[in-house]
Amino acid sequence: MAYENIRVEKRDGIAIVTIDRPKVLNALSTKTFHELADAFAGLSDDREVAAVILTGGGEKAFVAGADISEFLGFTPDDAREYGRLGWRTMLLIDRLGKPVIAAINGFALGGGLELAMSCTFRYAAENAKLGQPEVKLGLTPGFGGTQRLTRLVGKGRALEMLLTGDPIGAAEALRIGLVNKVLPAAELMAECEKTAKTIAKRGPLAVRYCLEVAHSGLNVSFEEGLEMEAGVFGLAFATEDFREGVTAFNEKREARFKGK
Ligand code: CO8
16 A cells, blocks of 8 residues: 555654654545554554654654544534544554654644554653544544543543543653653654564564553553463463574574564
8 A cells, every 4th residue: 555644754763653744744545544543453464664753754743633524524323433543543653662752742642542552652842732622612532532541640630631531741741741752853763663673673573562561451450450461471481582592692692583
């Protein structure tokens, strides 16, 4: 599939996906969602890619939300299908089986913040503004915002953002745990790449198991979560990567993992 609204670059075991419609602050049109879904399905199966960075084109925005220009033409059915396309794409990113780092290089509003929250974790530029402004449009978040924000920052802080619709700055996002790091804009991508490359050096299966258990463990009791962890711990012992990791440690060298 040839892309019009996104760019995908691959180098050194990582992929960089850029939503590239800077004229409309990278707003998420139906076509953009289809392209993102296609790209991430491909990255999920791509054994050369260990980690992904997701960012926005231009200097101003990560993503300023769903593409509002499409809304007034939507029938209720269209709106439901658009909503489904959005949350399914974000769930695909959330459950990719490899880490996706959001590089928030400006506005992350509405669907843009929901997209960033569907990533594994987030680094932000100092100029970033993050918010769920849907109530200002007489709408609710439609791509998981009410669920992911409450889980990430707690119910009280999430509801303050959801009900006022007002954005917060990068420093406040860091303080409440919505982003993991704040960097000068010029250093954001380099820092994301550094972290992505660090993860790319780790055992790919172990990374995937960590992601799986962290996700599934949130939906079960603590004890069941511990059982799941024990399950993948046992599974790791059946991998070549585990033998290589321990052998490399004993031989005081870097491990060469194969993802087997
Ligand atoms: N959709 C479409 N176009 C947009 C969007 C958007 N979300 N955001 C900005 N643009 C366009 C502007 O219309 C403008 O276009 P033009 O130059 O043709 O007038 C261009 O991008 C530049 O924007 P501004 O001139 O407004 O730039 P400013 O720096 O003055 O302001 C803001 C930047 C504050 C980000 C401002 O653009 C803004 O408020 N944007 C809208 C933010 C917003 O409300 N986002 C949430 C949208 S709703 C959503 O994401 C979830 C809906 C739930 C989906 C449910 C599915 C059924």
